[in-house]
Amino acid sequence: MKTLLETEFIAGMKLTDLNTARDIGANCLYVELGPFRLVMDCGMHPKKIGRQALPDFSLIPDGVLDFILVTHCHLDHLGALPVLFRRQPQALVLMSQASQALAARMLRNSCNVMKRQREELNIKEYPLFTMGEIELLEPKIMPMAYARSKHFSAPNGEEIEISFHMAGHVAGAAGIRLVYKHRKIFFTGDVQFSAQQTLEGAQFPDENFDTLVMETTRGATPRDEEFDREKELGHLVHAVGATISGGGSVLIPAFALGRMQEILAVLNTARKRGEIPECPVYASGLGMDLVDYFDTISRKTNAVQFRRNVLQELGVRSLRQNFKGGQPPGEAAIFVLGSGMLVENTPSYACAAALIEDSRSAICFVGYCDPDTPGGKLMAAAHGETFSFDALPYNARIRAKIQKFDLSGHADREALLDFALKCDPRAIVLTHGDPDSRDWFLDELAINGFGNTIDPVPGQWTLV
Ligand SMILES: [Zn+2]
Ligand SMILES: [Zn+2]
Known part of the structure; x- marks a missing residue:
């Protein structure tokens, strides 16, 4: 007979954070659970360059993984998948149906961006993976319907049950539940409990978990009790309408995956209601391509509600013009362009330069901007300052209106804390947050009498 300690140890989960810093970076957790070896997410760090942007895969022996599970298709969760798959070609790759539809397209775009950066920034190790490797990977991805379990057996006969559960956040996003030896472990991934315009909120299982692994993105952002997402969208629509009526143009820098489609849907509804005057609407980049993917996903699954005809109804045109600094377009127009953070050498960056000195125009941010990006710097700059x-x-003085609308795809910290306490877990593991965000959860969980919160040290395993 096994001692209690041995039983505990066997059912224990060994967890190693392969992201090399306590931040929102190259999300990747290595999990050893009984005879099973798996990786949860496989991201590329958005602020690092070259191989530095990868998770530390050297901590996993080659050829040992049973599963690679991907919560969603943002590149900080998906971007390094072909590199890991090269070392672990035997692993089953599991993601939600919608993520499976989007993953290869996102990775091809990332490969193209790296090829461009190889030339422009002289980064010799780019691309970190090839189009050929994406082609090899694509047919190996196993789609998972939401809320349906699959059972897998190890050679020793032991079983693991895996299920994916809608996480809101972005089309295809999932929280992932593992059951091994009656032990339930839940990974939130990136989560939004409230509905967005084209997306329902998270539908996580209503049960207790032994271990909860949770994101902490907004841990340092207090909840605004007055906040209401519908109202915030109303403010955006009002700002766009007023700017166009006043003869100015509007730039909405938008992330390609999810946010651009949501903004187009919002503008379309507002236009139908007469809240935005007739004017040309331009969009560009990967986000326009993804419109077709979202349409297909919307028809086949409940992961997103979006139809391609938004483009026709709103009269969206592909962006063709070349912007010049200080030269706003002759005709008032709305530009919904990538990148969301106004990264250099993107359409939104060039458009911002064209509009910035025009006091009639507006730049409306609708997503998070890292403080080090041009978008983050522009938001922090004062009106009239030289940018x-x-x-x-x-260089120009900021004369256009710079506005920020809080349309985050992440749950606020209070909602996450409530969820964590409701799950009544034995242990909580913190991921996907900057140090001050994690610290808030450590403190608040302790205040609420919860004593077993783990903030993993990167690269060091913990037994959970
Ligand atoms: Zn995400
Ligand atoms: Zn993320």
Whole structure:
């Protein structure tokens, strides 16, 4: 007979954070659970360059993984998948149906961006993976319907049960539940409990978990009791309508995956209600391509509600014009362009330079901007201050209205804390947050009498 300690140890989960810092970076957890070896997410760090952007895969012996599970298709969760798969070609790759539809397209785009950066920034190790490797990977991805379990057996006969559960956040996002030896472990992935315009909120299982692994993105952002997402969208629509009526143009920098489609749907509804005057609407980049993917996903699954005819109804045109710093377009127009953070050498960056000196125009941010990106710097700058578009190069005083709308795809910290306490877990593991965000959860969980919160040290395994 096994002692209690041995039984505990066998059912224990050994967890190693392969992201190399306590931040939102190259999300990747290595999990050893009885005879099973798996990786949860496989991201590329958005602020690092070259191999530095990868998770530390050297901590996993080659050829040992049973599963690679991907919560969703943002590149900080998906971007390094072909690199890991090269070392672990025997692993089963599991993601939600919608993520499976999107993953290869996102990875091909990332490969193209790396090829461009190889030339522009002289990064010799780019691309970190090839189009050929994406082609090899694509047919190996096993789609998982939401809320349906699959059982897998190890050679010793032991079983693991895996299920994916809608996480809101972005089309295809999932929280992932593992059951091994009656032990339930839940990974939230990136989660939004409230509905978004084209997306329902998370539908997580209503049960207790032994271990909860949770994101902490908004841990340092207090909840605004007055906040209401519908109202915030109303403010955005009002700002767009007022700017166009006043003869100015509007730039909405938008992330390609999810946010651009949501904004187009919002503008379309507002236009139908007469809240935005007739004017040209331009969009560009990967986000326009993804419109077709979202349409297909919307028809086949409940992962997103979006139809391609939004483009026709709203009269969206592909962006063709070349912007010049300080030269706003002759005709008032709405531009919904990538990148969301106004990264250099993107359409939104060039468009911002064209509009910035025009006091009638507006730049409306609808997503998170890292403080080090041009978008983050522009949001922090004061009206009338000189702003440098170094990559053009072009300097100008900020005369356009710079506005920020809080349309986060992440749950606020209070909602996550409530969820965590409701799950009544034995242990909580914190991931996907900057140090001050994690610290808030550590403190609040302790205040609420919860004593077993683990903030993993990168690269060091913990037994949970
Ligand atoms: Zn995400
Ligand atoms: Zn993320």
